[in-house]
Amino acid sequence: MLFNNTQLERIAGAETPFYYYDLDLLNDTLDQVKAAADKRGFHVHYALKANFNERLLDLIQSKGFGADCVSGAEVQKSIDKGFTPEKITFAGVGKSDKEIITALKHGIFAFNVESIQEMEVINELAGEQNVVAHVSLRINPNVDANTHHYITTGLDENKFGVPTSELETAADVIRNATNVSLIGLHFHVGSQITDMNVFKSLCVKVNEWKNWFEDRGTQIRVLNVGGGLGVDYHDPDGNPIPDFEAYFDIFDKFLERSALHEVHFELGRAIVGQCGSLITRVLYTKSGLKKNFLILDAGMTELMRPALYQAYHKIEKVGFSDSQKEMIYDVVGPICESSDCFGKEVPLPESGRGNLIAIRTAGAYGEVMASNYNLREEVRYIYSDEL
Numbered sequence: 564m565l566f567n568n569t570q571l572e573r574i575a576g577a578e579t580p581f582y583y584y585d586l587d588l589l590n591d592t593l594d595q596v597k598a599a600a601d602k603r604g605f606h607v608h609y610a611l612k613a614n615f616n617e618r619l620l621d622l623i624q625s626k627g628f629g630a631d632c633v634s635g636a637e638v639q640k641s642i643d644k645g646f647t648p649e650k651i652t653f654a655g656v657g658k659s660d661k662e663i664i665t666a667l668k669h670g671i672f673a674f675n676v677e678s679i680q681e682m683e684v685i686n687e688l689a690g691e692q693n694v695v696a697h698v699s700l701r702i703n704p705n706v707d708a709n710t711h712h713y714i715t716t717g718l719d720e721n722k723f724g725v726p727t728s729e730l731e732t733a734a735d736v737i738r739n740a741t742n743v744s745l746i747g748l749h750f751h752v753g754s755q756i757t758d759m760n761v762f763k764s765l766c767v768k769v770n771e772w773k774n775w776f777e778d779r780g781t782q783i784r785v786l787n788v789g790g791g792l793g794v795d796y797h798d799p800d801g802n803p804i805p806d807f808e809a810y811f812d813i814f815d816k817f818l819e820r821s822a823l824h825e826v827h828f829e830l831g832r833a834i835v836g837q838c839g840s841l842i843t844r845v846l847y848t849k850s851g852l853k854k855n856f857l858i859l860d861a862g863m864t865e866l867m868r869p870a871l872y873q874a875y876h877k878i879e880k881v882g883f884s885d886s887q888k889e890m891i892y893d894v895v896g897p898i899c900e901s902s903d904c905f906g907k908e909v910p911l912p913e914s915g916r917g918n919l920i921a922i923r924t925a926g927a928y929g930e931v932m933a934s935n936y937n938l939r940e941e942v943r944y945i946y947s948d949e950l
């Protein structure tokens with residue numbers, strides 16, 4: 564159960580829709596990931612793009628995690644939130660000059676560089692500031708993440724990283740650049756990966772490319788294997804915390820490393836996915852010729868994943884049901900788009916106007932993707948310690 568009786572009474576009159584964040588669950592998740600990483604000497608950077616809600620960031624920062632950023636504003640945000648610059652990385656295929664300068668000024672730990680041209684621009688801008696930028700080269704290892712094609716990033720056909728065919732040139736450019744220093748290699752093959760064999764294949768590629776560079780006389784210090792660990796969207800109560808032990812074990816076993824190497828991770832979804840739920844009310848019910856619809860006051864403007872990636876989220880009726888009858892609903896939002904649908908043919912206790920519905924596992928890529936399309940109001944949120 565998402566809420567106890569007291570909490571249910573407290574949210575009965577709350578204005579919907581809102582994100583509900585369970586800070587206790589986030590706290591437990593952070594403790595588990597930290598313990599599992601520390602035990603193996605691994606470093607974890609939190610991928611801000613999954614959720615940059617203020618109190619979530621405060622809690623994550625307070626536990627000593629690093630920050631993985633994909634824009635200049637995220638770099639600035641992590642600085643403002645107290646993440647130390649030595650633990651901030653900056654990735655992304657399209658870093659603007661302005662964003663690069665922001666990151667250089669703050670002296671972040673490393674840029675994860677995604678093309679030779681970007682390397683040259685960072686070298687030039689770092690030269691103007693009289694600094695040497697630390698860079699990791701993002702390599703596209705051509706590993707299939709077996710996930711939705713919109714969240715696969717490590718295939719040759721994807722826009723991310725330096726293609727392996729260009730690494731020879733990249734190594735030359737780095738050798739001749741006076742204001743960049745190569746400290747590591749970076750990989751990130753996709754998101755919502757639940758098949759551990761994908762990470763095993765990734766380790767094989769990381770070993771290969773690490774050796775490739777080291778055989779050519781370039782010592783690699785940081786092996787950054789990215790993020791991508793998935794969460795259980797189907798059973799959020801059964802599996803509220805991902806199996807970090809099993810995940811890190813794969814890298815512990817299959818990554819070749821010596822005392823000279825640091826292993827870095829950039830986890831987003833696995834850390835914040837389960838702590839958030841979107842709470843919404845039924846506005847109307849409607850029976851079509853073949854369908855029953857539940858029309859909610861939340862839509863793709865609050866949670867875009869179903870419309871964007873046909874993503875599954877568990878949908879539940881909140882609280883006790885006065886009806887024992889189970890119905891099959893298409894659960895839809897109010898936005899003027901047919902893709903504004905949270906689930907088709909969802910079995911739920913009979914529901915009606917005013918009933919609360921929870922869309923679970925919405926902590927990652929939920930609130931941060933909200934838009935004001937249809938001039939929707941800014942999305943609200945409530946933390947568990949406010950109830």
Ligand SMILES: *Cc1c(COP(=O)(O)O)cnc(C)c1O
Binds near residue numbers: 610613654789829927
């Ligand atoms: C999005 C992203 C991550 C985080 O991915 P998750 O699947 O949320 O763990 C990590 N690294 C990079 C470079 C990313 O773009």
